[in-house]
Amino acid sequence: MSLQRLPASAHFLMNSPVAKTALCLLSGTFLLSACTDSGPEGPEIVEQELPSAHRTFKLVETSRERFRYQTRSGAGDAQAGSADSGAPRLVYDTPKGWSEGTKSMMRDINMTFGENGEGECYVARLPGAGGGLAANVNRWRGQMGAEPLTEGEIAALPQKALFGQPASFMSVDGDFTGMGGAGTKSDYRLLGVILSSDAGAVFVKMTGPRALVEANTKAFDQFVGSLDVSTGAPGS
Amino acid sequence: MAKKTIDWSPGNWPKLLFRFFTSFKLATIVLALMTVITLFGTLDQVDNGLHAAKVKYFHSFFVIHKLWGFPLLLPGGLLLMLVLFVNMTMGALIKVRKRWKGAGLLISHFGMLMLLAGGFITWAFSTDGYMALYPGMKSNRVESYRNWQLEIMPLDKDGKTEKAWILPSDELQSIRSDEQRTYQTGALPFEIVINGFSQNATPIPVSAPMAAEAEGKEIDGFKLSQQKASKEAEQNLPGCYVEFRPAEGDPIEAILWSGSFRFDPRENPMPFTFEVGDQKYGALLAKKSWTVPFEVKLDEFIFERHPGVSTARNYESRVTRFESDKPDTPLEIKMNEPMRYAGYTFFQESFGPSGSEPGDEMFSQFAVANNPADQWPLWSLVVTSIGLGIHFVIMLVTFTTRSKKAPANAAS
Numbered sequence: 001m002s003l004q005r006l007p008a009s010a011h012f013l014m015n016s017p018v019a020k021t022a023l024c025l026l027s028g029t030f031l032l033s034a035c036t037d038s039g040p041e042g043p044e045i046v047e048q049e050l051p052s053a054h055r056t057f058k059l060v061e062t063s064r065e066r067f068r069y070q071t072r073s074g075a076g077d078a079q080a081g082s083a084d085s086g087a088p089r090l091v092y093d094t095p096k097g098w099s100e101g102t103k104s105m106m107r108d109i110n111m112t113f114g115e116n117g118e119g120e121c122y123v124a125r126l127p128g129a130g131g132g133l134a135a136n137v138n139r140w141r142g143q144m145g146a147e148p149l150t151e152g153e154i155a156a157l158p159q160k161a162l163f164g165q166p167a168s169f170m171s172v173d174g175d176f177t178g179m180g181g182a183g184t185k186s187d188y189r190l191l192g193v194i195l196s197s198d199a200g201a202v203f204v205k206m207t208g209p210r211a212l213v214e215a216n217t218k219a220f221d222q223f224v225g226s227l228d229v230s231t232g233a234p235g236s
Numbered sequence: 237m238a239k240k241t242i243d244w245s246p247g248n249w250p251k252l253l254f255r256f257f258t259s260f261k262l263a264t265i266v267l268a269l270m271t272v273i274t275l276f277g278t279l280d281q282v283d284n285g286l287h288a289a290k291v292k293y294f295h296s297f298f299v300i301h302k303l304w305g306f307p308l309l310l311p312g313g314l315l316l317m318l319v320l321f322v323n324m325t326m327g328a329l330i331k332v333r334k335r336w337k338g339a340g341l342l343i344s345h346f347g348m349l350m351l352l353a354g355g356f357i358t359w360a361f362s363t364d365g366y367m368a369l370y371p372g373m374k375s376n377r378v379e380s381y382r383n384w385q386l387e388i389m390p391l392d393k394d395g396k397t398e399k400a401w402i403l404p405s406d407e408l409q410s411i412r413s414d415e416q417r418t419y420q421t422g423a424l425p426f427e428i429v430i431n432g433f434s435q436n437a438t439p440i441p442v443s444a445p446m447a448a449e450a451e452g453k454e455i456d457g458f459k460l461s462q463q464k465a466s467k468e469a470e471q472n473l474p475g476c477y478v479e480f481r482p483a484e485g486d487p488i489e490a491i492l493w494s495g496s497f498r499f500d501p502r503e504n505p506m507p508f509t510f511e512v513g514d515q516k517y518g519a520l521l522a523k524k525s526w527t528v529p530f531e532v533k534l535d536e537f538i539f540e541r542h543p544g545v546s547t548a549r550n551y552e553s554r555v556t557r558f559e560s561d562k563p564d565t566p567l568e569i570k571m572n573e574p575m576r577y578a579g580y581t582f583f584q585e586s587f588g589p590s591g592s593e594p595g596d597e598m599f600s601q602f603a604v605a606n607n608p609a610d611q612w613p614l615w616s617l618v619v620t621s622i623g624l625g626i627h628f629v630i631m632l633v634t635f636t637t638r639s640k641k642a643p644a645n646a647a648s
Contacts, residue, residue, distance in 0.1 A: 044403060044404060044407045044419060045388075045401050045402065045403050045419050045420075045421040045424075045428070046401070046402050046404065047399060047400075047401050047402075047421075047423060048399065048400055048401075048402050049398060049399050050389070050397065050398060050399060050400055051375075051376065051377045051525070051527055053375050053377050054377060054522075054525070055396055055397060055398055056394075056395060056396050056504050057389075057391060057395040057396070057397070057504055057505055057506070057507050057518055057520070058395060058503075058504040058505065058506045059391070059394075059395040059506075059509060060506045062456070063439070063455070063456040063457065063458050063491065063508075064441075064457070065506065066493075066496045066506045066508065067439040067458065067491075067493055067495065067496065068495055068496075069441065126438065126440065132463050132464060134464075
């Protein structure tokens with residue numbers, strides 16, 4: 001079949017070098033799109049001169065520093081953070097009847113309350129998303145023997161202000177099995193506030209016998225609301 | 237009734253192809269599919285964010301969309317726009333009968349083709365990134381919002397270097413979290429093995445309770461916990477397990493996390509350091525960067541807050557542009573008043589650090605865009621409007637002439 005019956009412009013399309021080039025480019029685009037995966041090995045590493053503003057690096061000794069985990073101060077310090085470094089420190093109001101507990105590597109603030117110190121409230125920070133909101137909410141619910149929440153239910157959790165930003169608040173009753181699974185404590189309540197931000201994640205968690213936690217709910221709100229970061233002189 | 241038969245012989249293929257690509261039916265189908273893709277892409281944006289939806293639905297040849305759980309294979313925006321471009325070029329510019337009456341439509345179709353071509357040029361050649369500066373800082377370096385690369389550099393004892401070996405972001409970010417890839421270059425005395433790359437991750441100390449749920453190897457007291465990718469792709473902090481295998485000696489393992497790069501323009505990145513032979517090396521996940529052919533110095537950052545609150549009311553930057561062999565140029569960059577120069581546009585984008593209080597020193601962040609087709613949408617709209625205007629005038633004149641002739645004909 002010849003092209004006799006095609007309009008003259010179609011002949012132009014089939015024969016013109018410009019049109020042929022355009023068609024080649026078009027087909028080349030399709031071929032390129034199929035070649036983006038360069039396979040498991042290849043000479044992809046290229047040497048580059050670094051711009052002057054990107055030639056100095058901070059040498060750190062440990063992964064802890066590299067991953068921005070600040071060194072926690074030891075037990076007995078009044079507040080988290082190194083008191084004499086001038087580095088940002090957590091400041092807060094200690095609710096009436098609460099007392100400072102022993103800090104651990106993962107806890108910036110550790111409080112106990114109740115006659116025998118059976119109520120506990122701590123603050124922990126992690127860089128990045130800290131495991132994610134959903135994973136932490138459901139991990140805490142799991143510790144209380146409660147069913148995990150769906151993503152929609154987690155998104156609908158009420159909010160409380162933590163460091164001036166909206167943070168997710170949860171409350172769950174049940175039988176508490178804490179970290180390490182050291183025995184189950186019946187009729188407990190867990191209150192938790194989780195803040196995920198670009199700078200990291202902050203967790204405030206309170207656990208204790210249900211009646212005791214209920215009596216300390218206002219104190220919990222007061223404590224959460226008082227949390228702040230101070231960059232001023234020690235003691236400020 | 238005679239049945240239409242189609243001649244499928246190879247000699248007739250050019251004609252069939254021409255007929256196919258110039259048909260109105262094809263244009264209609266493509267436009268209908270573009271509507272569908274736009275709808276699905278817009279809905280997907282709600283769950284997965286703007287960037288992910290753009291890449292999936294509009295920067296692709298094909299897309300699999302799940303509709304009520306059923307996977308649907310659809311043509312992607314790129315394919316549809318290519319087909320529409322070919323269809324309009326062949327149908328509306330080449331095949332169409334050339335006559336004065338059709339001049340307006342011809343011009344307006346040309347305008348629409350300009351719009352499509354501009355979209356293609358933007359997709360293929362434009363770059364966008366940012367530059368963050370504190371007052372007094374000067375730079376020509378633009379960083380990507382979303383693209384991370386692996387940098388390996390020889391370091392002196394003070395952590396300084398002039399060069400690095402780069403595993404480009406396209407390659408690095410194509411590695412799946414369960415995939416291992418090995419790289420080598422003659423310039424480095426070791427192989428580099430990436431053991432899984434996560435688009436969003438957090439290193440978690442093994443002493444933390446959530447570490448129990450993190451998969452992956454423990455290295456130096458940490459595990460890398462994979463996170464769900466953020467809707468805002470620029471908020472993702474990728475991480476990977478990496479192994480450096482020298483020809484002799486034990487392999488060196490590390491977790492690399494993009495959070496070690498920098499959150500503030502004054503910070504120096506913190507690479508993982510190791511020694512092979514007598515040479516100290518650093519390895520780092522760093523943002524892909526490029527330079528512009530001039531330097532920008534931030535002279536002053538003006539930041540005003542609403543009274544009594546920390547919300548910004550207005551912010552603008554006074555900068556000086558430095559270029560070799562040219563006089564220094566002081567100028568202002570404000571919201572809606574960008575600096576356009578040498579093909580680059582600097583927009584006043586944001587500020588930092590986050591949570592800063594009145595009185596704190598703040599940095600200014602500019603969005604830096606380079607798009608050769610930046611003004612094409614405007615030009616194409618102008619061309620299309622002119623074409624439609626001409627068409628309207630031609631139609632009006634034709635109608636008026638015909639109306640005048642009609643009574644005359646009726647009278648005769």
